[in-house]
Amino acid sequence: MIPPTPSPLLDRRTAIQWMLTAAATLTVRDHSALAAETPGATASARLPAKGYGPDPSMVKFYLPGDVWPLTFTESQRRTATALCDVIMPADETSPAASTVGVPAFMDEWVSSPYPGQKADRALILEGLDWIEAEAQKRFKTSFADLQAAQHIAICDDISQAQPKPEFKKAASFFKRYRDLTAGGYYTTPEGMKDIGYRGNIPQATFDGPPIEALRHVGLA
Amino acid sequence: MPVITSAQAQDSYDVIIVGSGAGGGQTAYTLTMEGVKVLMLEAGRSFDPLTEVAMFQLPSQAPLRGEKTPDKQYGFHDCSINSGWDIPGEPYANAGKKPEDQFRWWRQRMMGGRTNHWGRITLRNGPYDFKPYTQYGAGFDWPISYDDVAPYYDKVEMLIGVFGSNEGLENSPDSSPGVLMPAPKLRVGELYAQKHAPKADMKVVSIHRAVMSVPQDAEKLPAKLHPGNPKAQSILADSMRSRSPCFWATDCHRGCSIRANYDSQTVHLRPALATGNLDILPNAMAREVTVNKEGKATGITYIDKTTGKEGHVSGRAVVLAASSQESVRLLLNSKSSLFPQGLANSSGKVGKYITDSVSSSFSAHMPAFEGMPLHNEDGAGGPHAYVPWTQHEQNRKGALGFPGGYHLEFTSGRQMPSMTVANGFDNLAGRSGVTYGRQLKEDARRYYGCRLGFGAQGTMLPNEGTFCEIDPDLKDQWGIPALRFHWKWTDHELNQVRHQQKRIGELLTALGGKFTKPPETDPLKAIRSGGSVIHEVGGAIMGDDPSRSVTNQWSQTWDVKNLFMADGAPFASTADKNPTLTIMALAWRMADHLMEELKKGNI
Numbered sequence: 001m002i003p004p005t006p007s008p009l010l011d012r013r014t015a016i017q018w019m020l021t022a023a024a025t026l027t028v029r030d031h032s033a034l035a036a037e038t039p040g041a042t043a044s045a046r047l048p049a050k051g052y053g054p055d056p057s058m059v060k061f062y063l064p065g066d067v068w069p070l071t072f073t074e075s076q077r078r079t080a081t082a083l084c085d086v087i088m089p090a091d092e093t094s095p096a097a098s099t100v101g102v103p104a105f106m107d108e109w110v111s112s113p114y115p116g117q118k119a120d121r122a123l124i125l126e127g128l129d130w131i132e133a134e135a136q137k138r139f140k141t142s143f144a145d146l147q148a149a150q151h152i153a154i155c156d157d158i159s160q161a162q163p164k165p166e167f168k169k170a171a172s173f174f175k176r177y178r179d180l181t182a183g184g185y186y187t188t189p190e191g192m193k194d195i196g197y198r199g200n201i202p203q204a205t206f207d208g209p210p211i212e213a214l215r216h217v218g219l220a
Numbered sequence: 221m222p223v224i225t226s227a228q229a230q231d232s233y234d235v236i237i238v239g240s241g242a243g244g245g246q247t248a249y250t251l252t253m254e255g256v257k258v259l260m261l262e263a264g265r266s267f268d269p270l271t272e273v274a275m276f277q278l279p280s281q282a283p284l285r286g287e288k289t290p291d292k293q294y295g296f297h298d299c300s301i302n303s304g305w306d307i308p309g310e311p312y313a314n315a316g317k318k319p320e321d322q323f324r325w326w327r328q329r330m331m332g333g334r335t336n337h338w339g340r341i342t343l344r345n346g347p348y349d350f351k352p353y354t355q356y357g358a359g360f361d362w363p364i365s366y367d368d369v370a371p372y373y374d375k376v377e378m379l380i381g382v383f384g385s386n387e388g389l390e391n392s393p394d395s396s397p398g399v400l401m402p403a404p405k406l407r408v409g410e411l412y413a414q415k416h417a418p419k420a421d422m423k424v425v426s427i428h429r430a431v432m433s434v435p436q437d438a439e440k441l442p443a444k445l446h447p448g449n450p451k452a453q454s455i456l457a458d459s460m461r462s463r464s465p466c467f468w469a470t471d472c473h474r475g476c477s478i479r480a481n482y483d484s485q486t487v488h489l490r491p492a493l494a495t496g497n498l499d500i501l502p503n504a505m506a507r508e509v510t511v512n513k514e515g516k517a518t519g520i521t522y523i524d525k526t527t528g529k530e531g532h533v534s535g536r537a538v539v540l541a542a543s544s545q546e547s548v549r550l551l552l553n554s555k556s557s558l559f560p561q562g563l564a565n566s567s568g569k570v571g572k573y574i575t576d577s578v579s580s581s582f583s584a585h586m587p588a589f590e591g592m593p594l595h596n597e598d599g600a601g602g603p604h605a606y607v608p609w610t611q612h613e614q615n616r617k618g619a620l621g622f623p624g625g626y627h628l629e630f631t632s633g634r635q636m637p638s639m640t641v642a643n644g645f646d647n648l649a650g651r652s653g654v655t656y657g658r659q660l661k662e663d664a665r666r667y668y669g670c671r672l673g674f675g676a677q678g679t680m681l682p683n684e685g686t687f688c689e690i691d692p693d694l695k696d697q698w699g700i701p702a703l704r705f706h707w708k709w710t711d712h713e714l715n716q717v718r719h720q721q722k723r724i725g726e727l728l729t730a731l732g733g734k735f736t737k738p739p740e741t742d743p744l745k746a747i748r749s750g751g752s753v754i755h756e757v758g759g760a761i762m763g764d765d766p767s768r769s770v771t772n773q774w775s776q777t778w779d780v781k782n783l784f785m786a787d788g789a790p791f792a793s794t795a796d797k798n799p800t801l802t803i804m805a806l807a808w809r810m811a812d813h814l815m816e817e818l819k820k821g822n823i
Contacts, residue, residue, distance in 0.1 A: 051289060051290070051291050052283055052289075052291055052292075052296075053291055054291045054292070054301060054302045054303070054304070054307070054308075055265070055301045055302050056283075056291070056292070056296070056301075057272075058272060058273065058274040058277070058296065058297055058299075058301075058474075059271070059272060059273070059274045059277070061277070061281040062281060062282055062283050066283070067283050086656065086657065087656040087657065087660065088656075088660065088661065089657055089658060089661075091658050091661055094661065101280070105280075105285065108283065108284065109284060112283075112284060112289075114284075114289045114290060114291075115290070116287070116288070116289060117284070152657075155656060159653045159654040159655075159656060160652075160653045160654075161652035161653045161654075162652075171654075174654060174656075175654045178654050178655075178656055178660070179642065179643065180639075182641075182642035182660065182664065183285065183638070183639035183640065183641065183642060184280075184285060184639075186637040186641045186642060186664065186668075187278065187279035187280050187285045187286075187637055187638065187639060187641070188278070188280045189278065189280070191637065192278075192636070192637055194661065194664075194665065195637060195641070195664050195665060195668045196594045196634060196665060196668055196669065197634055197635075197636060197637055197668075198594055198595060198596040198597075198634065199469060199596045199597065199598035199634070199635070199636060200276060200278070200469055200470065200598065200636060201469055201596065201598075202467035202468065202469045203467060203468045203469065203596070204467070205468070206404050206405060206466075206468040206599050206600070207405065208404075208405030208406065208407070208411075209405075209407060209408040209411070209595060209597065210593060210595050212593040213408045213592055213593045213595055214408065214411070216408075216591065216592055216593055217408060217411075217412050217588050217589065217592075218588075219408070219411055219412065219415060
């Protein structure tokens with residue numbers, strides 16, 4: 001199985017994005033945009049990204065960016081990474097969300113060509129920009145560079161059941177971002193281990209629940 | 221004889237089969253093992269379950285964590301390709317505008333059809349299910365009884381490998397002694413439900429599924445299934461030895477490269493090809509059944525999807541197993557001066573009486589499961605237990621307001637996490653806002669694996685408002701006229717769903733489950749739309765009266781005696797059982813009859 005840590009491929013892809021971000025003439029940071037800037041590239045390279053189609057290889061291992069280009073700006077990526085780790089920090093038993101590739105997954109999600117992710121794209125890109133602006137406004141510092149207490153000060157305001165009116169939109173962003181971060185985290189091997197999933201391993205026999213489990217629910 | 225291209229098709233075959241799923245696969249198996257020369261057409265591409273299924277992949281190795289998309293409508297790793305409710309270039313229409321009048325039509329365009337990704341639940345229809353009019357005063361009695369089909373249920377179960385236990389239930393029949401493989405041990409949630417369900421006057425028993433819990437008996441079974449046929453016995457023994465029993469990991473919907481569970485290629489097509497009597501032509505989209513001046517079927521006209529060209533194949537008999545509504549579409553599109561209303565449709569009943577399982581679901585949080593000692597409870601990639609229907613007495617008294625009943629399928633426990641794994645934790649923890657940080661991780665460790673949900677699948681008897689017809693305008697990408705569906709729920713289904721919701725609520729309460737909102741009392745909000753369960757059957761129902769049915773008891777059309785149906789189309793109703801096992805049993809029985817008729821020279 002592929003380890004979920006960022007691979008050299010991903011690093012290269014990220015590097016390409018940074019490079020593209022620096023190219024101020026480009027508004028879409030993706031491989032097709034790069035191709036379009038290459039002499040001789042046709043206009044078709046500018047077509048919107050496509051999905052994997054109805055007959056993808058199911059056995060291949062995919063990384064974010066393998067099927068459609070990622071689109072976070074460098075600033076959004078830094079904010080997204082920091083926010084993922086505020087939501088799923090490292091603790092005694094498991095690593096932080098950024099360690100297991102959740103920020104790249106978030107980028108893959110919002111960059112998806114499918115309608116199911118479309119609403120998330122607007123919500124999350126605007127939300128990341130908002131939270132960065134809020135960090136600058138409150139602390140004159142990038143969200144990614146804030147102290148833990150400063151992260152919490154902002155996130156507490158936008159995680160309330162009844163947020164103040166000025167935080168309403170940011171709160172709906174935070175809830176969705178939290179859910180996606182948690183989903184992205186617990187679908188990795190480290191997340192599965194932390195939550196207590198012990199399966200996906202072939203066994204010669206299926207012996208049913210252990211005695212401790214039966215005792216736990218009053219069956220033994 | 222192998223998987224071929226159009227150019228390699230022979231001039232004529234004994235039998236042409238359209239479709240390679242459960243019904244087509246069983247028919248091809250039965251015929252070729254007895255020496256009949258068969259050509260099978262499949263609209264999808266070849267597919268190799270050994271190398272193409274993603275058994276162990278994690279969601280994090282798939283785009284979007286494997287979530288459903290329009291390209292993969294049951295999720296990325298689900299064993300369905302070029303498949304879905306909506307397939308570009310293959311439209312269908314709904315006549316009704318209201319949400320409750322919609323029919324959703326799943327098509328699977330790949331070798332082996334839906335058998336690649338089904339749930340492998342193989343419950344037999346019971347005696348009442350074949351005689352609903354006699355039993356409930358509604359629907360149509362089938363022209364056959366349970367006793368006619370029982371020997372074929374035994375044969376199919378021995379062939380495909382089914383685990384389960386005999387429970388002596390009313391109308392949920394046992395298998396013959398020695399047929400079933402041992403039922404796997406139940407998971408802790410299943411055992412817990414088994415202990416407490418009686419408080420709600422329900423019971424939990426082992427389910428039957430087409431998953432091998434032990435190796436097949438390659439020494440004894442072939443002789444039982446093919447007496448006096450040493451070649452067939454030898455081929456089947458080889459096939460059985462090539463299959464491994466379940467290794468208790470991975471979701472059966474992903475397909476099975478170790479051949480532990482039934483799919484058409486693993487069990488039916490592999491030995492059928494080994495006989496040398498089967499050709500399979502993939503990428504062949506059937507357009508029309510051709511007929512001669514005498515009104516006998518002569519073959520199939522199809523579009524070769526790799527070239528776009530039309531081709532024709534000939535046979536002494538034609539078997540339609542394209543999936544029930546696709547077979548109906550073929551009949552309705554096969555118009556001629558002899559059959560102006562479509563083939564085999566002198567009764568006007570082709571397309572009529574479509575049914576699907578009646579379904580709703582409900583789930584709860586189980587506080588008793590919090591803090592469960594961690595253990596591996598993957599098991600056989602799907603349910604080991606279920607709640608059978610037992611309220612026959614109330615039904616006999618007419619106390620329920622609907623015919624038949626429903627069984628409950630359920631899932632519990634610590635399954636492979638997906639994107640929704642952490643949903644609802646804020647509510648469970650009684651927090652007013654959105655939890656994050658270390659607290660979220662603690663909540664997740666506490667609440668994961670504590671959900672228990674029940675889904676009902678129930679009887680649907682045919683009604684006059686539920687049918688399909690050829691749409692006057694709509695065509696698919698090959699110019700083949702498309703179907704338009706009409707769907708109507710009757711009080712029977714709505715009363716049943718009301719009952720389902722109430723009873724699932726009572727059951728979950730008996731188990732100590734906590735739900736935030738009560739069970740749904742409006743059945744139209746709870747019922748899954750027509751076709752959603754992918755158990756749609758009917759459209760060419762069997763009967764004993766040619767003016768009121770399309771086929772006789774042998775799934776042989778009344779009007780065209782060398783034309784047979786081998787999918788769900790001849791079903792005269794949907795039982796409270798999943799249809800695939802019955803499709804296979806009826807296909808085997810039909811194929812035996814077809815061979816008799818070929819031998820007698822009647823066809």
